[in-house]
Amino acid sequence: MSEHFDIAVIGSGAAGIAAAVSAARTGAKVLLLDKNSAPGGTGGFSGLTTLCGLYDDAGKFLNNGFAREFAEAVAETAPIKTGRLWILPYRPEKFRSAAEKFFTACSTLKTVWNSPLKNVVAENGRIISLNDFKVGAVIDCSGNAEVAQTADAECLATDEATQAPAVVFQLGGVMREINSPADAAQVLLPIIRAGFPALNFHFNLEANAITVKFSGAPEQVPALIEFLRVNVRGFQNCSSPQTEFKISRRAGRMIVGEYILTGADVLSAKKFPDAVARCAWPVEQWGADGKTKLRWLPPDEFYEIPARSLRAAKIKNLFMAGKTISADADAMASARVMGCCLATGEAAGKLAAQSVLKS
Ligand SMILES: Cc1cc2nc3c(=O)[nH]c(=O)nc-3n(C[C@H](O)[C@H](O)[C@H](O)COP(=O)(O)OP(=O)(O)OC[C@H]3O[C@@H](n4cnc5c(N)ncnc54)[C@H](O)[C@@H]3O)c2cc1C
The missing domain is CATH 3.50.50.60 (FAD/NAD(P)-binding domain)
Known part of the structure; x- marks a missing residue:
């Protein structure tokens, strides 16, 4: 030893x-x-x-x-x-x-x-x-x-049950302000209606970027990003710099x-x-x-x-x-x-x- x-x-x-x-x-x-x-x-x-x-x-x-x-x-x-x-x-x-x-x-x-x-x-x-x-x-x-x-x-x-895990990822190319709960609600509503698990937006220092805390599974993230691109104003060009998504506990x-x-x-x-x-x-x-x-x-x-x-x-x-x-x-x-x-x-x-x- x-x-x-x-x-x-x-x-x-x-x-x-x-x-x-x-x-x-x-x-x-x-x-x-x-x-x-x-x-x-x-x-x-x-x-x-x-x-x-x-x-x-x-x-x-x-x-x-x-x-x-x-x-x-x-x-x-x-x-x-x-x-x-x-x-x-x-x-x-x-x-x-x-x-x-x-x-x-x-x-x-x-x-x-x-x-x-x-x-x-x-x-x-x-x-x-x-x-x-x-x-x-x-x-x-x-x-x-x-x-x-x-x-x-x-x-x-x-x-x-009271400390649910989440997938955290960064999303760039977001051409829309999300500064208030009302701004966020406008984006979140179609996502929830489409049946995706809930998510929250957080501040990101990069220009035109936000950080997402997603309560779904890592494999759902690419479909979520695609949904945002096609259906949500200001997200047409959004993408994540991450290639791998994982659960954080x-x-x-x-x-x-x-x-x-x-x-x-x-x-x-x-x-x-x-x-x-x-x-x-x-x-x-x-x-x-x-x-x-x-x-x-x-x-x-x-x-x-x-x-x-x-x-x-x-x-x-x-x-x-x-x-x-x-x-x-x-x-x-x-x-x-x-x-x-x-x-x-x-x-x-x-x-x-x-x-x-x-x-
Ligand atoms: C989804 C999510 C969102 C969060 N959001 C925020 C937020 O916005 N702001 C905020 O301040 N906090 C946030 N938190 C909480 C915060 O990030 C963590 O509680 C905090 O970072 C824990 O720090 P730690 O040093 O105790 O442990 P950790 O950061 O978990 O570090 C543990 C280290 O131990 C190492 N380790 C583990 N097991 C072994 C082993 N067997 N052998 C050797 N090494 C090992 C790991 O590799 C790791 O490097 C969030 C947490 C999660 C999961």
Whole structure:
């Protein structure tokens, strides 16, 4: 056996990028491992183009650390206000290249791509090695509690009925403004009448482009695009730069930590003495019919996420960030947005580093 790392981060989505960089900046020797060939996770590869959960109701950053740094590194415009919420449009390629730049600046960080998690060995309630590397602490940023599952830590399931998966894709050549719900309704009505599953439109930085979140199957996307071309004004020349369409899953497994953040904590804007991150995004549920149900925090409020929700209850050296934090399904329906994943990633990176550097 092999090289020793103070901290291993599994998964390089928003949470893993933040965790790996923040842990490495403390001087800890960090391994970042992903089954993909490059960093980005859902934020970099699913087709998404809007970072949510970065701002409060006034449009100010909720978390001033790495979440802000990363947002500023990918930003090409000011944030946009949609109703009560502020979002930051971004290009997925910039999300990926920004991650690479942050990694290059960390001399104690090693990245390993195309490496699915394997050979997790736990002894006396601690993970001692994975992928044949010895490790001091582990941060599960896999979006689905992959480390926890293998190490027999207790997990919480979420519910795909309220977190329906979707196919996200970009559509260029759209010669029509879709700036309001009324604009969108005019386009959506013929699509629904033709029997296609529901879809939503989102902001895209490219000229004459929109991002689509489609609740149907990937194989239906070409027929949908053809329908738009033939039947909907302004879409005659639309096409997608993507050649492959895939399902992205909103739901994943969460890991039981020292505290389970609840939907009630979120909606009451609860504060904690051991708070490490802030979020103000509503509890956002997505039905299989493509409809969203939002439950809001009080105006101008935010909730906090305690350090205890980032530490696994049963495995002493296991931390979690992003979609795997210790939260019930309602709390995760808010905390899963990328702004919050970046903030919990930074916090988990620092907590893991503290735990190994002091021992
Ligand atoms: C359809 C959809 C629409 C969304 N819309 C938005 C939006 O508009 N704005 C927003 O902010 N958020 C949105 N979200 C939520 C957000 O994108 C995710 O919750 C967030 O990106 C999760 O980040 P993460 O780092 O926790 O996990 P992920 O981004 O899922 O990253 C997990 C990483 O772990 C790696 N991994 C997984 N298993 C293994 C393994 N066994 N071995 C090695 N590596 C592994 C994966 O390859 C991946 O790189 C959306 C999500 C979906 C699915």
